[in-house]
Structure formats: C-alpha cells, structure tokens
Amino acid sequence: MKTDKQLQQDVNAELQWEPSVHAERIGVEVKDGVVTLAGQVDSYAEKWNAERAAxxxxxxxxxxxxxxxxLDGLSARTDSEIAASVENVLEWTTVLPSGAVKVLVEGGWVTLSGQLDWQYQRQTAADAVRNLMGVTGLSDQIKLAPSVSAAAVKSDIEAALKRSAVADAKNITVAVDGGKVTLSGTVVNWAERETATHSAWGTTGVSHVTDKMTVAY
Known part of the structure; x- marks a missing residue:
C-alpha cells in the first residue's frame, strides 16, 4: 500500500504527464488515501481532465x-452566448433526438435536463458541452426512461461485468429498484470501478446508477 507521500508524488506526476492540464497551477494534498486538488484552471474542461488524471x-x-x-477576457462569454452555443452543438450531435435536451445557463454554469433513452446519449451530451468556451461548470439532470423489468436489468448487468473481465466481479453486489441500480462491494482500482459502472449504465432500462463500491488495494 502506498503512503500518502508516495500517492501525492504519483498524482503530481500524472498531472505533469497529462498535456491538457497546467500541473504547476494545481496543488495536491493527500490524507489517508483521499486526494484533494486545489488551485486555478483556465476552463471547465481542464478541471475535468485534472480530476480524471488523479x-x-x-x-x-x-x-x-x-x-x-x-476565465480571462478572451474566454469569458455571456450566458446567452453560452446557451446558444450549447443548443447548437446539441442540435448537431446526431445521436441526440432534436429538442430532447433542455438547456439552462447561469453564471457560466450549464444545466442539462430532459429525457433520453440511453446513458451513452446522456454522456455524449455532457461531453459535447464540457469543452465549450465560457463554460464554468456542468450539471447533468437528464433522466433516462426505464423500459425493462428489474430482474432483467440485474441479469444483464451481472453478465456485462463477466464479459468485461472485472477481476472482482464476484465481490460486486447489484441491487435493482425499477430502473435504479446500486453497486456495492469492493474493486481493486478506479479503472475496475469505472468498468463496473459503465457496464451498469450500458444496460437497457437503467435510469440511475448509485456507486457505493470501495477501492481496496
């Protein structure tokens, strides 16, 4: 198991390695394996990439x-300008039904709402907005419509975990209530945790995933 000092060094190194991040502007603190990132970034996309790197x-x-x-003077935009850009990029995104996603912008913070059929559509919408100039934050409130039984959802998720070769799939518990899925148990790293949640979201009928898994190294 890594010490907090070793973990801090590794996170700093990963930030330095990530080309989309100005690592020298980001401070890293670690206590009991919990990492805190602090500092200033030039865009919401950079903030997102720093979090993913850590x-x-x-x-x-x-x-x-x-x-x-x-945001400096060149990057700053009015809420109406940002809203127009968001609506345009969503309209040009082929996997999204026209008008399905609603947009609200306040102080540069974008809130997406509405209803879609699949998680990949919701993720595509968020990814399209995240990199737009002037955006300072993003709230994804898009809902997904459940369409199958809880038993089928549970079975599909467990099969997906096996196909994804998650090493500790047997240690992951899948609980289903309607279209809401709760994952609990232990995984060996963040990548495995992400695979498990991705498998859940990729299952037809899932409208919400709660991640209660813990990382046990």
Missing amino acids: QRVAGVRAMATELKVH
Missing part, C-alpha cells in the same frame, strides 16, 4: 476538488 493513479481511494475555473 483518478487514474493507483491507490486513490477518494477525491475532493477545490479547483476554481477562472
């Missing part, structure tokens, strides 16, 4: 983010 490091049990998005 999560890739083996030994990270949890993460807190105190990164602030600061």
Whole structure:
C-alpha cells in the first residue's frame, strides 16, 4: 500500500504527464488515501481532465476538488452566448433526438435536463458541452426512461461485468429498484470501478446508477 507521500508524488506526476492540464497551477494534498486538488484552471474542461488524471493513479481511494475555473477576457462569454452555443452543438450531435435536451445557463454554469433513452446519449451530451468556451461548470439532470423489468436489468448487468473481465466481479453486489441500480462491494482500482459502472449504465432500462463500491488495494 502506498503512503500518502508516495500517492501525492504519483498524482503530481500524472498531472505533469497529462498535456491538457497546467500541473504547476494545481496543488495536491493527500490524507489517508483521499486526494484533494486545489488551485486555478483556465476552463471547465481542464478541471475535468485534472480530476480524471488523479483518478487514474493507483491507490486513490477518494477525491475532493477545490479547483476554481477562472476565465480571462478572451474566454469569458455571456450566458446567452453560452446557451446558444450549447443548443447548437446539441442540435448537431446526431445521436441526440432534436429538442430532447433542455438547456439552462447561469453564471457560466450549464444545466442539462430532459429525457433520453440511453446513458451513452446522456454522456455524449455532457461531453459535447464540457469543452465549450465560457463554460464554468456542468450539471447533468437528464433522466433516462426505464423500459425493462428489474430482474432483467440485474441479469444483464451481472453478465456485462463477466464479459468485461472485472477481476472482482464476484465481490460486486447489484441491487435493482425499477430502473435504479446500486453497486456495492469492493474493486481493486478506479479503472475496475469505472468498468463496473459503465457496464451498469450500458444496460437497457437503467435510469440511475448509485456507486457505493470501495477501492481496496
């Protein structure tokens, strides 16, 4: 098991390795395996990439983010300009039904709502918005419509975990209530945890996934 100092060094190294992040502006603190990122970034996309980079490091049990998005004069945009850009990019995204996603912008923070059939559609919408100029944050409130029985959802998720070769799939418990899925148990790293949640979201009928899994190194 890594010490907090070793984990801090590894997270710093991963941030330095990530080309989309200005690592010198980001401070890293670690206590009992919990990583805290603090500092200032130039865009919401950079903040997102810094968080993802830290999560890739083996030994990270949890993460807190105190990164602030600061936009300079060239990047700053009005809420109406951002809203127009978001609506345009969503309209040009072929996997999204026209008008299915609603957009609200306040202080540069974008909230997406509405209803879609699949998680990959919801993820596509969020990915399209995240990199737009002027965006300071993103709330994904898009709902998914359940369409199959709880028993079928549970069976499909467990089969998907086996196909994905999750090493500790037997240690992951899948609980289903309507279209809501709760994953609990232990995984060996963040990548395995992400595979498990991706498998759950990729199952027809899932409208919400709660991740209660813990990383046990």
